[in-house]
Amino acid sequence: MSEFTEKLILPDIPNLHQLDVYERHGGYQALRKAMGMKPEEIIEEVKKSNLRGRGGACFPTGMKWSFMPKQSTKPKYLCANGDESEPGTFKDRQIFECNPHLFIEGAIIAAYAMGVTTVYTYIRGEYAKWIAILQKAVDDAYARNYIGKNILGTGFGTEFVIYRGAGAYICGEESALMNSLQGERGYPRVKPPFPAQVGLYGCPTTINNIETIANVPIILNRGAEWYWKIGAPKQPGTLLYGISGHVNKPGVYEFPTGILLTDLIYNYAGGVPGEKKIKAVIPGGSSTMWLRGEEIEGVKMDADSLKAVGTAIGTGGVIVMDEDTDVLKVLARIAHFYHHESCGQCTPCREGCGWMEKILNRFLAGDGTMSDIDLLMDVANNIEGNTICALGDAAAWPVQSVIRKFREEFEARAKKSPTAPKPVTPPHLVTTFDA
Amino acid sequence: MLSKENFEKLERLKSQYPTTKSLSLPVLWMIQEQHGWISPESMQYVADLLQLPVSHVYGVVTFYTMFNTKPVGKYHLQVCTNVSCLLRGGEELLDHICKRLHVKRGEITLDQRFTVTEVECLGSCGTAPMLQANDEYYENLSTEKVERLLDEWSKG
Numbered sequence: 001m002s003e004f005t006e007k008l009i010l011p012d013i014p015n016l017h018q019l020d021v022y023e024r025h026g027g028y029q030a031l032r033k034a035m036g037m038k039p040e041e042i043i044e045e046v047k048k049s050n051l052r053g054r055g056g057a058c059f060p061t062g063m064k065w066s067f068m069p070k071q072s073t074k075p076k077y078l079c080a081n082g083d084e085s086e087p088g089t090f091k092d093r094q095i096f097e098c099n100p101h102l103f104i105e106g107a108i109i110a111a112y113a114m115g116v117t118t119v120y121t122y123i124r125g126e127y128a129k130w131i132a133i134l135q136k137a138v139d140d141a142y143a144r145n146y147i148g149k150n151i152l153g154t155g156f157g158t159e160f161v162i163y164r165g166a167g168a169y170i171c172g173e174e175s176a177l178m179n180s181l182q183g184e185r186g187y188p189r190v191k192p193p194f195p196a197q198v199g200l201y202g203c204p205t206t207i208n209n210i211e212t213i214a215n216v217p218i219i220l221n222r223g224a225e226w227y228w229k230i231g232a233p234k235q236p237g238t239l240l241y242g243i244s245g246h247v248n249k250p251g252v253y254e255f256p257t258g259i260l261l262t263d264l265i266y267n268y269a270g271g272v273p274g275e276k277k278i279k280a281v282i283p284g285g286s287s288t289m290w291l292r293g294e295e296i297e298g299v300k301m302d303a304d305s306l307k308a309v310g311t312a313i314g315t316g317g318v319i320v321m322d323e324d325t326d327v328l329k330v331l332a333r334i335a336h337f338y339h340h341e342s343c344g345q346c347t348p349c350r351e352g353c354g355w356m357e358k359i360l361n362r363f364l365a366g367d368g369t370m371s372d373i374d375l376l377m378d379v380a381n382n383i384e385g386n387t388i389c390a391l392g393d394a395a396a397w398p399v400q401s402v403i404r405k406f407r408e409e410f411e412a413r414a415k416k417s418p419t420a421p422k423p424v425t426p427p428h429l430v431t432t433f434d435a
Numbered sequence: 436m437l438s439k440e441n442f443e444k445l446e447r448l449k450s451q452y453p454t455t456k457s458l459s460l461p462v463l464w465m466i467q468e469q470h471g472w473i474s475p476e477s478m479q480y481v482a483d484l485l486q487l488p489v490s491h492v493y494g495v496v497t498f499y500t501m502f503n504t505k506p507v508g509k510y511h512l513q514v515c516t517n518v519s520c521l522l523r524g525g526e527e528l529l530d531h532i533c534k535r536l537h538v539k540r541g542e543i544t545l546d547q548r549f550t551v552t553e554v555e556c557l558g559s560c561g562t563a564p565m566l567q568a569n570d571e572y573y574e575n576l577s578t579e580k581v582e583r584l585l586d587e588w589s590k591g
């Protein structure tokens with residue numbers, strides 16, 4: 001087990017969501033400190049801390065902030081991403097519920113560091129309860145002059161607006177999020193230009209995940225030196241691990257990055273019901289590549305360690321499947337999800353996701369054939385890397401990994417009869433250069 | 436069509452965004468809260484109110500799954516069957532509800548009291564299986580628990 005056990009983001013303090021309680025435990029001290037620093041010094045400190053984004057792509061936060069132009073004739077924006085729709089992910093809502101002021105404080109510090117005039121927090125529409133909790137916290141922070149035109153009498157001002165989504169996974173993708181905030185359909189944009197140049201309303205914009213921003217006051221209070229010693233050096237800090245599926249105690253657990261996956265499953269989440277064996281684990285939300293049960297021994301939960309075993313930390317949402325799980329059924333459900341959520345702009349994603357779902361359903365109905373396995377892989381390979389946004393990749397990765405790791409499940413379900421009808425091979429969508 | 440309260444709210448919201456287009460989602464939410472769904476007439480009304488083409492409003496309403504384009508029951512039951520819920524009985528829960536209410540997925544009961552919808556992950560995977568009834572989450576469900584909820588909702 002890990003030596004560092006302090007909970008930084010979700011400490012066990014009753015009623016911490018209330019401003020008075022938050023202040024009594026040192027709340028908004030980081031903001032005061034930040035206001036005494038130069039904006040560049042804050043960005044430098046965040047860079048030094050090695051904080052990496054918690055929204056899935058693990059991008060270094062300080063570096064992202066430094067992309068924002070120092071001088072700009074246009075207003076600059078920060079979009080806080082609380083769309084949280086990746087299956088297996090349920091951590092940001094915990095921050096809204098238990099420690100909303102930590103996030104608000106981090107967002108105001110970020111706004112000051114980047115010269116942002118408005119912070120827009122985008123929250124998925126289903127989170128009505130958590131939107132209300134956050135709105136109350138924001139109103140209280142306004143009343144105490146932590147947000148507003150002249151924050152703490154420093155002359156710096158920024159506004160804080162909450163925007164309610166209306167049900168669309170794709171709006172978590174940063175450029176779709178900006179379009180949605182502009183009152184449009186949530187279509188991802190072609191990049192470049194990147195948001196730091198042309199973002200929300202065509203102005204310089206930074207997008208960060210809620211958990212990422214919640215780390216900022218901690219870094220300022222304790223210092224980057226202290227922060228980067230926690231957990232895995234290249235992706236330090238604590239992480240809100242969400243664990244679900246076949247475990248005795250599913251939930252959100254805060255531990256340093258780099259803990260053992262087996263510790264998380266067996267020591268913290270209470271192991272598998274009925275002492276069953278594990279068949280498969282999805283380590284970081286539905287978009288990440290699967291691991292077989294036999295592979296999880298010794299695997300650490302941080303970006304580099306998971307990359308080394310061919311998958312990713314993603315959102316830190318671990319899904320455990322016991323030995324009795326029908327992996328093809330689970331994969332078909334995931335394929336259905338991506339098909340349903342594809343915005344339809346790119347042909348490979350729009351059509352390919354549908355084909356993958358169809359082929360997988362053929363296997364579930366007992367109509368799959370041996371050649372369908374290769375066809376499925378082919379479709380996935382032709383989606384990956386050929387689309388505007390990463391939803392296409394996210395749809396392809398689980399399929400590719402399950403074919404690689406559980407081929408025998410497909411073969412066992414495939415029709416053996418030589419008279420099985422040959423499936424019609426769909427035309428290739430795009431010619432890949434390395435083909 | 437907007438209530439007086441919502442009209443005032445809208446006035447306050449205007450200062451928060453540089454364009455009126457951004458008000459599309461907030462206004463549609465207000466309409467849905469008042470009427471339960473967004474009718475073609477409502478879309479025209481929103482278009483006029485925000486001075487946007489009605490095609491824009493229609494495009495937005497149909498893009499987002501939470502906007503109802505037909506009336507829903509007094510209780511809109513949205514059951515998640517995505518991975519984590521699937522692994523903990525979400526499918527069975529949904530089937531159970533449909534059977535008891537004599538509807539198929541996506542349908543409304545004859546008495547207009549319930550609409551049952553299958554939905555994607557609601558960010559409640561650690562407390563699966565679960566459902567959302569209107570704006571409320573009901574988590575860690577079992578058939579017994581859901582039976583009790585349905586009994587209650589059938590009365591109230």
Ligand SMILES: Cc1cc2nc3c(=O)[nH]c(=O)nc-3n(C[C@H](O)[C@H](O)[C@H](O)COP(=O)(O)O)c2cc1C
Nearest residue numbers: 053054055081083084085172173174208209212390
């Ligand atoms: C299809 C798709 C869905 C995404 N959903 C979310 C989400 O719900 N929340 C989130 O923070 N990031 C999400 N992301 C990642 C964002 O695009 C972006 O990388 C992230 O918000 C940046 O924040 P970070 O640097 O703090 O991680 C999604 C990406 C894709 C491609």
Ligand code: SF4
Nearest residue numbers: 343345346349387389
């Ligand atoms: S990859 Fe899929 S979701 Fe992303 S822009 Fe293309 S069609 Fe839309």
Ligand code: FES
Nearest residue numbers: 515520556557559
């Ligand atoms: S999978 Fe059902 S709430 Fe996430």
